[in-house]
Amino acid sequence: MYKGFRSESFTAWAFMAPGLLFLAVFTFWPIIYGIPLSLTDYSVITETKYVGLDNFTRAFQDHNFLISLWNSLVYVLIVPVIQIISILMAILVNSRIPGVKMFRAAYYIPVVTSMVAVALIWSWLLGNNGVVNYLLLKAGIISEQVSWLSTSSTALYVLMFITMWKGLGYYMMLYLAGLQGIPADLYEAARVDGAGPLRLIVHVTLPLLRPHILFCTLISVMGAIRVFDEVYILTKGGPGTSTLTSSVYIFQKGLEQFNFGYASALGLIVSLMVGALSVLVFRLNRKGGVNSY
Amino acid sequence: MPRSLRVLITYLLLILLALFMMGPFLWLLSVSLMPGRNVFANPPAILPTFIAFDNYVQVWNFMNFPRYILNTVIITLLGVVFNIILSCLTAYPLAAFRFKGRSLVFTLLISTMIIPSATAMIVHYLTIQAFQLGNTFFGVVLPAAVSVFNIFLMRQTFLGIPADIRDSGKMDGASELRIFIQLVMPLVKPGIAVIGLLEVMAFWNNFLWPIVVLDDPEKYPLAAALTYLNGQFSYNFGWIAAGTMISVLPIILVFLFTQKYYMEGIAGAIKG
Numbered sequence: 001m002y003k004g005f006r007s008e009s010f011t012a013w014a015f016m017a018p019g020l021l022f023l024a025v026f027t028f029w030p031i032i033y034g035i036p037l038s039l040t041d042y043s044v045i046t047e048t049k050y051v052g053l054d055n056f057t058r059a060f061q062d063h064n065f066l067i068s069l070w071n072s073l074v075y076v077l078i079v080p081v082i083q084i085i086s087i088l089m090a091i092l093v094n095s096r097i098p099g100v101k102m103f104r105a106a107y108y109i110p111v112v113t114s115m116v117a118v119a120l121i122w123s124w125l126l127g128n129n130g131v132v133n134y135l136l137l138k139a140g141i142i143s144e145q146v147s148w149l150s151t152s153s154t155a156l157y158v159l160m161f162i163t164m165w166k167g168l169g170y171y172m173m174l175y176l177a178g179l180q181g182i183p184a185d186l187y188e189a190a191r192v193d194g195a196g197p198l199r200l201i202v203h204v205t206l207p208l209l210r211p212h213i214l215f216c217t218l219i220s221v222m223g224a225i226r227v228f229d230e231v232y233i234l235t236k237g238g239p240g241t242s243t244l245t246s247s248v249y250i251f252q253k254g255l256e257q258f259n260f261g262y263a264s265a266l267g268l269i270v271s272l273m274v275g276a277l278s279v280l281v282f283r284l285n286r287k288g289g290v291n292s293y
Numbered sequence: 294m295p296r297s298l299r300v301l302i303t304y305l306l307l308i309l310l311a312l313f314m315m316g317p318f319l320w321l322l323s324v325s326l327m328p329g330r331n332v333f334a335n336p337p338a339i340l341p342t343f344i345a346f347d348n349y350v351q352v353w354n355f356m357n358f359p360r361y362i363l364n365t366v367i368i369t370l371l372g373v374v375f376n377i378i379l380s381c382l383t384a385y386p387l388a389a390f391r392f393k394g395r396s397l398v399f400t401l402l403i404s405t406m407i408i409p410s411a412t413a414m415i416v417h418y419l420t421i422q423a424f425q426l427g428n429t430f431f432g433v434v435l436p437a438a439v440s441v442f443n444i445f446l447m448r449q450t451f452l453g454i455p456a457d458i459r460d461s462g463k464m465d466g467a468s469e470l471r472i473f474i475q476l477v478m479p480l481v482k483p484g485i486a487v488i489g490l491l492e493v494m495a496f497w498n499n500f501l502w503p504i505v506v507l508d509d510p511e512k513y514p515l516a517a518a519l520t521y522l523n524g525q526f527s528y529n530f531g532w533i534a535a536g537t538m539i540s541v542l543p544i545i546l547v548f549l550f551t552q553k554y555y556m557e558g559i560a561g562a563i564k565g
Contacts, residue, residue, distance in 0.1 A: 008390055008391065008392055009390075009392035009393055009394075011386070011390065011469045012386035012390040012392040012395075013386075013392070013394075015382050015383070015385055015386045015390075015469075015473070016382065016383045016386055016387075016398070018378075018379055018382055018383075019379040019380065019382050019383030019439050019444070020383065020398075022375075022379055022435070022438050022439045023383075023402075023405075023439060023441070025420060026413075026417060026420070026435065026436040026437075026438070027405045027413075027441070028401070028405065029416060029420065030412065030413040030415075030416035030417065030420075031405065031413075033416050033419075034412055034415075034416060037416070089310065092303065092306055092307060092310070093307070095303050097300055097303060097304070100307070103307045103310070103311055104556070105548075105549060105552050106311045106314055106315050107310065107311070107314045108548070108552070108556070109314070109315065109318065109545060109548070110314060110318075112494050112498075112544055112545065112548045113318075113498070113541045113544060113545065114497070114498035114500065114516045114519075114540065114541065114544070115498065115500070116498070116500050116516045116517075116519050116520055116523075116537075116540075117321075117516075117519070117537045117540060117541045118317075120519070120523060120533065120537055121317045121318070121320070121321050121537070122317065124324075124332050124333075124530070125317060125320070127332070127333055128333070129333035129334070129335055129337060130332070130333060130337060131320065131337045131339060134335075134336055134337050165313075165314070168314070169314065170559075173556055173559050174559065177559070222406060226410055226411075228410060228411060228501075229500075229501065232501070233520065246411075247410065247411040248411070250411040250412055250415075251411040251414070254411065254412075254414070254415040255411075255414065255415060255418060255505060260415055260419070263411075263412070263415055264412060264415060264416075266412075267411065267412025267413075267415070268412070270412070271412065
């Protein structure tokens with residue numbers, strides 16, 4: 001029996017070896033190597049020196065980095081908005097009416113298309129003489145054209161909107177899966193007890209969606225802090241530093257200015273923040289109970 | 294509220310939402326079919342007054358699309374094959390075997406989700422250079438050759454396979470590898486289809502990492518080439534719109550034809 005267990009253990013590791021090797025090199029190594037790297041001034045130009053915690057003290061005096069952290073935190077504000085809208089969307093596409101599957105697919109298309117394409121379309125729509133300004137002017141919502149992406153006060157919120165628009169379909173599908181797992185007789189029982197549609201949502205749907213809400217909140221918090229593609233393509237952090245998020249700043253320091261050491265230190269700080277926020281989300285949802293995640 | 298009114302309101306909401314989600318794409322399609330029109334004209338061109346495919350013909354002739362499409366297909370195929378093989382091999386023992394260190398592997402996998410991609414990219418860049426894989430398709434593919442998410446998804450699928458299957462294979466004297474390839478793998482085809490599709494989309498749409506790794510724009514995949522086109526011809530809207538349509542259509546078609554498996558798979562990812 002014991003021997004059988006041991007050989008099973010050997011086989012298991014043999015199976016996992018190739019995958020774990022790749023993960024070791026491309027997933028674990030960046031985390032591990034980031035730590036010593038963050039203690040040096042490694043860049044391609046000069047000789048590498050050990051600089052101790054200098055990068056970290058520099059980071060907390062780096063005005064742009066602090067702004068980027070703040071912008072990343074502001075970005076997290078889209079998390080609850082996404083959850084509310086996508087839950088409502090899921091309830092809507094959970095209706096048993098003909099053609100509803102077609103709508104599900106339509107809402108999912110932004111998820112599968114590339115961020116490059118999405119960013120391009122929105123940059124045109126949001127241009128000074130673009131369709132959005134035209135429609136808003138016609139409707140009398142704004143009185144003059146707004147340069148949505150090149151005005152400091154609007155750019156970050158516009159990017160958040162685009163991120164939300166692209167992601168809604170994804171969360172809708174996850175919530176839809178949750179909704180379809182709720183037994184119909186629970187609704188029946190509540191209806192018999194005289195509950196209206198709103199009370200059904202508040203007292204039956206939402207509590208039973210709890211594990212899904214936890215999971216979706218968690219991945220969208222991580223997604224919001226790690227946001228990169230749309231910001232990089234559309235504004236590169238500008239105008240000024242108004243949309244500079246932490247990922248964009250790390251990318252600029254690392255792969256544009258080749259300050260690998262400093263960028264690694266910044267990455268480490270952000271990782272710790274994401275870790276702390278994830279723990280917070282878990283604590284807030286202690287009863288959530290998602291198994292393998 | 295009578296049922297018919299409720300259905301009517303539901304459809305109304307569904308259509309409004311569809312306009313919001315699909316509108317930008319339909320508008321892009323419309324712009325791509327209007328040769329010589331400016332998207333910033335006043336009032337902006339929203340619906341085509343005439344339809345012509347000039348933009349498509351011209352941009353196809355200007356940009357080496359067959360080259361970029363071939364690059365994208367190679368990168369995508371490599372990425373999908375790596376991901377399927379590696380995540381199945383890694384997930385199978387996590388679902389079917391009992392061994393020491395199983396929960397350790399699990400914890401390690403989960404903890405990887407907190408690192409910002411920009412930081413990982415810096416070390417990936419150094420690693421790829423060290424392996425002398427810069428400017429190669431392998432350099433593009435290898436950092437994403439296996440993902441934690443796919444491992445979780447496949448583990449979920451393997452958990453649904455009865456243990457009897459492995460036992461009966463053992464009884465007949467088959468090796469673990471043979472049991473895995475001949476008995477277990479055929480049963481998880483739907484799961485494989487899902488991670489395959491997820492990776493087709495991920496690799497097809499990837500733009501930044503290829504730009505970082507590849508020095509030679511001739512090796513760019515479509516999405517990366519598109520940023521290049523946009524930079525060069527920021528005022529030839531019709532061309533860019535047509536180029537963008539060419540790059541997104543394949544992936545949208547793949548999605549539409551496979552959405553049943555895909556959506557079930559995404560949904561299955563957070564069950565259990």
